[in-house]
Amino acid sequence: PDSITFIGAGIISIEFASIMIKSGVEVNVVHHTNQALEGFNESHVNKLIQKLKDEGVKFYFSENTKSVKPNAQRFIVETESGKMIETDYVLDATGRKPNVQQIGLEKVGILFSDRGIEVDDYLRTNVKNIYASGDV
Incomplete structure (x- = not known):
């Protein structure tokens, strides 16, 4: 173009x-x-x-x-x-919104918000041995 x-x-x-x-x-x-x-x-x-x-x-x-x-x-x-x-x-390219509300995170107790899955600086969720990285 x-x-x-x-x-x-x-x-x-x-x-x-x-x-x-x-x-x-x-x-x-x-x-x-x-x-x-x-x-x-x-x-x-x-x-x-x-x-x-x-x-x-x-x-x-x-x-x-x-x-x-x-x-x-x-x-x-x-x-x-x-x-x-x-x-x-x-x-x-006005942005993306996480689509995590209906994938069962609450069943295992993983915290999430409108911004996505909550992780620390090491990509750990609040549930031991469960990590989240990339476009999740």
């Missing part, structure tokens, strides 16, 4: 944005807060974002996506503030 717009500025969007810009594709990233890669070291993230900006990635921070509409062979991404971004492709 000539251009792509990522909705969300998490690890998936930033990784793919860095690949696409090096391939000569025009890259836009629209994110609802003023910080990409939330949860990571802000100083390091800021350096990475500046490097991507220097390479040509356009960031639209503190912008909520209002709509994505087809326009001939392309798409128009409209933000709530009225910005219009014309693009060939749109990738929605």
Whole structure:
């Protein structure tokens, strides 16, 4: 494609944005807060974002996506503030939600929340000898 717009500025969007810009594709990233890669070291993230900006990635921070509409062979991404971004492709990478409510964790006493299975720094759950890692 000539251009792509990522909705969300998490690890998936930033990784793919860095690949696409090096391939000569025009890259836009629209994110609802003023910080990409939330949860990571802000100083390091800021350096990475500046490097991507220097390479040509356009960031639209503190912008909520209002709509994505087809326009001939392309798409128009409209933000709530009225910005219009014309693009060939749109990738929605606004995050994932754990799906652990109905897999029986409560039967063995494993603690979980809306964020997923609760683990310590060593990926141990609250139940002895049961660990959780990756996309669980």
